[in-house]
Amino acid sequence: DIQMTQSPSSLSASVGDRVSITCRASQDIRNDLGWYQQKPGKAPKRLIYATSTLQSGVPSRFSGSGSGTEFTLTISSLQPEDFATYYCLQNNTYPLTFGGGTKVEVK
């Protein structure tokens, strides 16, 4: 199974900050990676798929990069509505595997 190691597990940031979250895959997953945002009591929301393709309707301050085994989600200027938990998901090989999550909290 492909393990997804996500870091950090939590971070504190302020509105306007640039934030980056990393996922490392235990083997090459090409660009088969998605990023999700989840708020308490809500279903996850897909932000990015295929490493860097922005889901329709998602603000352009979100971006994704990487390939192979290392991937990054970047929020260029954190907004109040961005405080949430973020997950990566590899869809290269079954079983699909999620990263452990990153909770973005108010500093």
Next chain:
Amino acid sequence: QVQLVESGGGVVQPGGSLSLSCAASGITFSNYGMHWVRQTPGQGLEWVASIRSDGTRKYYADSVKGRFTISRDNSKNTLSLEMNSLRVEDTSVYYCAGAVPPGLWGQGTLVTVSS
């Protein structure tokens, strides 16, 4: 609009069975691979099972293999998850999700396994 609506959650004793359903609307259901993803309250996301758009291939997490069965009825736009031999550790919110990687999500249904 696009909607996935899960139903069937509830409380069941260890060793018991439960069947979840997911009704899809607003999409051409037969075009989408579908998944079940679960989340223990306060914890991360765990993929449970997937089924191809035509139902020909099914995939399961090791933690549920042999106990859970995913199926779909494209004529009724419905996804199902039959859960048998339930364990306390299966207690979670179960989400139905569509597309690869999952881009359409239901609101979730809570399954509690407890004596």
